[in-house]
Amino acid sequence: MTHRLVGTLAAAGLSLAGIVAAAPSAHAATCYADGCHHKSPTTTGCNGDAITARSKTAPDGTIVELRYSATCRAAWGRVRNSHVGAEAFVENTQGRYDSQFVSTGRDVFTLMVNDRGVQARACYAPNGGSDFTACTGWY
Template identity: 40%
Template sequence: MRSVIRLGGTAAASLLLALSGAVPGNAAPSAAAASAHCTGSGCVGKSPMRTGCDRHARTVRRSAEVGPLVELRFSSSCRAAWVRVTHARGGDRIEARNRGGVCRHTTCYAKTVAAGRSSAYTAMVNDKGTKAWGCLHRRNGTIVCTEAY
């Protein structure tokens, strides 16, 4: 009898959580947008972590080279992209781009991997209505890029 009461109580609690929208992993699509502090061109040059854009981001492109992993991260709620590198060396430089040419403010954001570190991420570039990609400029002169997304 106790297990039936316990089962009934658990089912009722689950139903209440579901009706309230508080079930973990069942957030409404608008919840992602509500947690982000910027969108598209409003995210340019900002930190994906400080704006909340990293919360629902995904890796959309990866470098195919052996060595440091270069990832192009994309947030659909922010419509912005940035580059993350892991297994790099201090002095390597990563860039997030959304237009060709020289790396300039608003179209490219670069970050140098700090000495003693092996990972870093860039500020965001607009990825609403344009394509973005990422590159790693290694200290030895090698350049590794992702495909555009």
């Protein structure tokens, strides 16, 4: 009985190992550089290797971040710890930009802009518009 149980457990372990080994690899990014313009970092997979390249805290405690993907060569803005109605903004030195408003909760991120061969920055406006109270440095 003990040998049969050990054999059954060993077989189950090998079966599980085969399932784990056959698991698909991480989601590959689906855009690059200017091809990422105005696309979501989450649906394209660009958020998979994202770093916070620059960050700034506004006087009201809101954190604005410039997020960057080396795989996609694209950047986007993210606002954290904010409020409904606040705006996150990202722009690059080519004049491309995107902005998103916090509609629920306290956080929001923008769509992406190209960051290949150019620089980008992210900004925060507490009540929308171009009244930015905090911008990250360029990256």
